[in-house]
Amino acid sequence: MKIINIIIALMIPGVLAAQPSGDEILDRIDENMSSETRHVISKMVIHGTRATRTIESETWSVGNEKAYTEYLAPAREKGTKMLKLEDQLWIYSPGTDRTIRISGHMLRQSVMGSDLSYEDMMDDPELRDKYDAVVTGSEEINGAGCWVVEMHANAPDVAYQLRKVWVDKVRYLPLKEELYAKSGTLLKKTELFDIRKVGNRWYPRKIVFKDMLKKGGGTEFIVEEIEFNVEVPEHLLSKAALR
Amino acid sequence: MLRFFIKGLIRDRQRSLLPIIVVTLGVMLTVLGHTWITGILGDVIDFNARFSTGHVKVMTSEYFENIDQMPNDLALLESEAFIAELQEKYPDMTWVERISFGGLIDAPDEEGETRAQGPAAGMALDLLSPESQEAERLNLQNILIKGTLPTSPDEVILSDEFASRLEVEPDDQVTLITTTMYGAMSITNFTVCGTIKFGVGALDRGGIIADISGIRYALDMEDATGEILGYFPGGEYPDEKAITLTENFNNKYADEEDRFSPVMVPLRDQNSLTGMIDIIGYMSGIIISIFMIAMAIVLWNAGLLGGLRRYGEMGLRLAIGEHKGHIYRSLLSESVVIGIVGSVIGTLIGLLFASLMSKGIDFSDMMEGSTMMMPGVYRTQITLESYYIGFFPGVLATVFGTALAGIGIYKRQTANLFKELQA
Numbered sequence: 001m002k003i004i005n006i007i008i009a010l011m012i013p014g015v016l017a018a019q020p021s022g023d024e025i026l027d028r029i030d031e032n033m034s035s036e037t038r039h040v041i042s043k044m045v046i047h048g049t050r051a052t053r054t055i056e057s058e059t060w061s062v063g064n065e066k067a068y069t070e071y072l073a074p075a076r077e078k079g080t081k082m083l084k085l086e087d088q089l090w091i092y093s094p095g096t097d098r099t100i101r102i103s104g105h106m107l108r109q110s111v112m113g114s115d116l117s118y119e120d121m122m123d124d125p126e127l128r129d130k131y132d133a134v135v136t137g138s139e140e141i142n143g144a145g146c147w148v149v150e151m152h153a154n155a156p157d158v159a160y161q162l163r164k165v166w167v168d169k170v171r172y173l174p175l176k177e178e179l180y181a182k183s184g185t186l187l188k189k190t191e192l193f194d195i196r197k198v199g200n201r202w203y204p205r206k207i208v209f210k211d212m213l214k215k216g217g218g219t220e221f222i223v224e225e226i227e228f229n230v231e232v233p234e235h236l237l238s239k240a241a242l243r
Numbered sequence: 244m245l246r247f248f249i250k251g252l253i254r255d256r257q258r259s260l261l262p263i264i265v266v267t268l269g270v271m272l273t274v275l276g277h278t279w280i281t282g283i284l285g286d287v288i289d290f291n292a293r294f295s296t297g298h299v300k301v302m303t304s305e306y307f308e309n310i311d312q313m314p315n316d317l318a319l320l321e322s323e324a325f326i327a328e329l330q331e332k333y334p335d336m337t338w339v340e341r342i343s344f345g346g347l348i349d350a351p352d353e354e355g356e357t358r359a360q361g362p363a364a365g366m367a368l369d370l371l372s373p374e375s376q377e378a379e380r381l382n383l384q385n386i387l388i389k390g391t392l393p394t395s396p397d398e399v400i401l402s403d404e405f406a407s408r409l410e411v412e413p414d415d416q417v418t419l420i421t422t423t424m425y426g427a428m429s430i431t432n433f434t435v436c437g438t439i440k441f442g443v444g445a446l447d448r449g450g451i452i453a454d455i456s457g458i459r460y461a462l463d464m465e466d467a468t469g470e471i472l473g474y475f476p477g478g479e480y481p482d483e484k485a486i487t488l489t490e491n492f493n494n495k496y497a498d499e500e501d502r503f504s505p506v507m508v509p510l511r512d513q514n515s516l517t518g519m520i521d522i523i524g525y526m527s528g529i530i531i532s533i534f535m536i537a538m539a540i541v542l543w544n545a546g547l548l549g550g551l552r553r554y555g556e557m558g559l560r561l562a563i564g565e566h567k568g569h570i571y572r573s574l575l576s577e578s579v580v581i582g583i584v585g586s587v588i589g590t591l592i593g594l595l596f597a598s599l600m601s602k603g604i605d606f607s608d609m610m611e612g613s614t615m616m617m618p619g620v621y622r623t624q625i626t627l628e629s630y631y632i633g634f635f636p637g638v639l640a641t642v643f644g645t646a647l648a649g650i651g652i653y654k655r656q657t658a659n660l661f662k663e664l665q666a
Contacts, residue, residue: 048425049316050503076463077427093430098355098418100430106347106420113426214426 022133022149028172032201035228037062042224046114047217055112056224060232067121068236077112081242089122092242099242114219115188115211119159130155131163141166141175142193160187171195171202186212198226258553262545262578263585266641269538270589270633271596275623277530277632278597282624284519284526288480288510290443293380294366296513297339297472298480299489301329305502306469313343315424315462315469319505322468333488335476339377340468342367342458346421346429348401348451350409359409363419365451367458371396380474383439383452389413390437396457398436402450406438413437419451423463431461442620473507482520485509535636535643542578542644547651557652571649578645579638586637593633597623 020028037060044055055077061067067084071077079094089102102109107119127133131151139148146166153161162180167173173195179188189212194205203226210218235241292298302310306317319325322340329338344365352358369375370383370393378384383392388403390413399419401411411417415435423429433453441447459465473488475481489507498504511520560570603622 046425050320051425053425091428091430096418096430096432098349098351098430098432100349100418100420101357106428109422109428110426112428113423 019135019147022135022151023128025135025147025149025167025172026128026133029167029174032171032173032203034064037229037232039227039230039232040223040225043220043222044112044114045220045222046112047219048113049215052217053113055114060236062232062237066237068241071112083237083239083242084121085237087122089118090239090242097243099239110211115209115214115216116219116221117211120188123159127151127163130158138169139166141168144171144175145169146175168195168202173202173204188212199228201228258577259581259584261548262542262581262641262644263588265541265545266538266582266585266637267589267592269534269541269640270586270637271593273530273534273633273636274590274593274629275596277526278593278623278625278629279600279621280526280530281626281629282601282622284522285624286621287519288516289478291514291516292474292480292510293382296510296516297470298336298475299473299485299492299507299509300513301471301473301492301505301507302469303503304497304499304506307506307508313345313469315342315344315422315464315467316426317503318342318424318464318467318469319471320467320503322471323466325505326468326471329471329473333473337376337474337476339369339375339380339472339474340455340470341472342455342462342464342469344421344458344462344469346419348405348409348449349418349420350411351416351418359411361405361409361449363405363449363451364446365399365419365453365458367453367455370452370454371456381452386439386441388438388440390435393436393452393454393457396454396460397433398457399433399451399453400437400439401435402447403438403440404447405449405451406435411435419461421461423461424467425463427463429461429463431457433457480510480520482509482511485511531632531636534633535640538636538640539643539647542641543647545644545648547648561652567652571652574645574649574652575642578641582638582641585641586634589637590630590633594625594629597625597629601625 040059040061042057042059044057046053046055053074055071056073057069057071059067059069065084065086067082069082071080071082081092083090083092089107090099091102092099102118107122108117110117111121130153132154133149133151135147136150137148139146146168149165149167151163151165160179161182162184164178164180165174166176168175173192174190175192177190178186179190181187189210191208192204192206193208195202196205197203203223205223207221208218209221301319303317303319306314306319309317326338326340329336344367346363346365347360348363349357350359368377368381370378378392383400387400389406390400393400399417401409401417406412409417413435416432417435419429419431419433421429421431439450439452441450455468459467475484486509489509492507496505496507511517557570561567600623603620605620
């Protein structure tokens, strides 16, 4: 018995050493999910309470600060454009030929009726600046071993006070994430599926978002095509590109 | 005998004047109070029926549960076929579609950039069909301040206060930013065709009225509607009929398992109007009771005073052999005449004042901060009940007061009468 205890005592420091810190995990996630520039053609399948709608779009982005999205289908949304320049967001509606800046409470509105809000789109993915990350355990998600990381907000201007992330121990992708309000209410849930190797990084082909306060069946974000570190046409990242 | 009483009352004015004045005042106040309260409550109910509740309203069960949020994602689908079915099943009633919506009205500058913006609460109704009576129902033509009513789906009317705040005039373009039925952001241009004054604080702050076809396009609600309002013929809200119709409809259509099944709700169960409708039902009884008690007490006292003044007369009549019961009955007969005269005069004066106040008194300035759907102008309403509500209580209170006061007659001792008269 003493021998077993000694073996366990010798093993524990080794186990602790293998467990990365919360910040290290976040850095590894960024290596997978972030890039200097990106071009994505995607499909959003929105499972509403009454109907399922599919919205197609093309997005060009530079880092996390600048992004230009043009909606391609359906006909009602075709030609609608969205531009994010740092902390500002504009939407252009071809039917009205108006460019509206999304601010204030409008940021809480749903993007095209999906489970994502404009606020989610504006959310700075550089989580390390606003959250203190702690690894709280280890669990299995869809057969993959995951670190359970809890991120507590250290800044007052964040949409979610607590984020709980299940990070794949091998591929360092957040396979599941739960976003909580200050009251402890679960607000949103995200799950990643169909993870494939894109260049030298792992990237999900499908992300399922679920706004827990909405009654629909969630929103599937399906990546049709993705290119990293491509040249983004300069003219797309200005308000002039919207009209 | 009756002529004798009437002559006595006319010749001895002290015997009749005060009771008649008291009865007249009481009956007049009763009639006026009744017409005023009937008018106010009736106006509130009528206003709610026209603007918001209908006499009955059909919507999905979950829409009804969340009605304050204007949840158009829970709207009734295939509304055209459904309304045709309602018209076939209930041909006497008028059925209309309405969509309530919220959003932002954005007024652009010359460059198309936002110049002014404000939150709006809107109502979409059929303003373009030739057979539609919605404009008349909402009295839109009469509350129009500037411009015209919409003549195309891309025109809207703004409340005059809202238009002034946004600095927009008829023919200016505004953009409605709202949410579609599917939850997506919707941006739609409209031309302001006119401005109106609702006379309701909550609506005047940010009200918009538009044709339902234009709003259907903006909210992506093709062949869908938030609410279907039903109106009984005649315009008055018949509470019992509405309850019966609601029970029949819900037995047939409502399904607890299906949150999108249609449910019908009568006016009384909307906008917290239940209490108000019940008050109208009890009001006549309440007013009559208060009047009867107050008047009987006053007239009892008047009778006692009259009894003291006529102490000698009563004593003499008893002394010459008139029965106590006969004297008592003669006093009651006098009181019937007084009651009838006072009630007739009181009813006439009450109706005169009520008709003078029937054009209404404008309280809208006092209700600027109100968020309730209440009309700003209140008026008296003369109904058939107004003609008799004060009459019978007026007569009964007089008789009752006299009956109480006259009990003293029976306490007089015949043996002492001459002593009393000598004194």
